[in-house]
Amino acid sequence: MSSVIASARFSVLDRSRTREGHSGPEALRDTVRLAREVERLGYHRFWVSEHHGVPGVAGSAPTVLAAAVAGATRTIRVGTGGVMLPNHRPLVVAEQFGVLESLFPGRVDMGLGRSVGFTDGVRRALGRGKGDAEDFAAQLEELLGWFRGTSPTGVHARPAEGLTVPPFVLAMGEGAAIAARAGLPMVIGDLRHRDRMRRGIDRYRELFRPSQWASEPYVVVSGTVAVAGTPEEARRLLVPEAWSMAYSRTHGTFPPLPPAERVEALAMTAKERDLYESGLAGQLAGTEEEVAHGLEAVLKDTGAQEVLVTTSTHDREALLDSYRRLAVVAGLDGSAPRR
Secondary structure: OOHHHHOOEEEEEEOOEOEOOOOHHHHHHHHHHHHHHHHHHOOOEEEEOOOOOOOOEOOOOHHHHHHHHHHHOOOOEEEEOOEEHHHOOHHHHHHHHHHHHHHOOOOEEEEEEOOOOOOHHHHHHHOOOHHHHHHHHHHHHHHHHHHHOOOOOOOOOOOOOOOOOOEEEEOOOOHHHHHHHHOOOEEEOOOOOHHHHHHHHHHHHHHOOOOOOOOOOOEEEEEOEEEOOOHHHHHHHHHHHHHHHHHHHHHOOOOOEOOHHHHHOOOOOHHHHHHHHHHHOOOEEEOHHHHHHHHHHHHHHHOOOEEEEOOOOOOHHHHHHHHHHHHHHHOOHHHOOOO
16 A cells, blocks of 8 residues: 555545435435444544535534534544534534534534535525625634634633634635634645645645644545446446536536436436536546555645545445445555454
């Protein structure tokens, strides 16, 4: 195994994607089951996401779901990728993570993003506008202040104050600079747009200021990684998500994941086909050997310390098999066959 791969951490973000023929509650239970499995395999952390009003995603309350995941596991770090800070009051976010850290000490991560909703309707329902993302740096500073007990209001966040919950910034656009100036670890994707990702990482390292949270830059690269017995089987893992993304771009709604075989039988318009093929291109997918080669290139190119895998597909058993194979590639503690 490559020394570059051996020195990196490997983690999982599951977005609780709903699947055709399965309900939203099933998707949430699938997320909790997956967390147990990737903990056994030796992955470093398991994160859940925040989406509102999206038909294809069941995960709308990440701190609630993180609590369920932490309660169902024993050792893996648990967190959010991420809580969208413009949607919430920083005090409430601090309180929620304070409760999580109090219940599961030393295991909780606070991944934070600056998105304000998938559509205009969702933003209206949340009482937010696109411009609210521009206040992210100030919201982030306020949130961290609640843990330090420095709020000028005289109010104290209970039980957050005095606790240490590692914060991470999900870097989209200006996020890299905000993470750097705050001295926080950064999560950046996706693996398909390597040049853009590398520019964001370079900017982050250039502007980084050491803080109580991180003495030096810490980079997590995120994206889809699919491993299977053959390149064709690995590519099929990508098919449901690639089609859902293409559909959302052409119909304005993000659907549940369809089975790969149904997508492969579809008659697509030229635009749909183009978007679909684009979604399949550039991903890290293949056999163990092919993915190991691709991971080594990514890690050398970016200097990242961690890989956050975000793969979604309709076939949950194939997804779990992919994570098992990736654990072997990464040399994780739980990847060796049981005797």
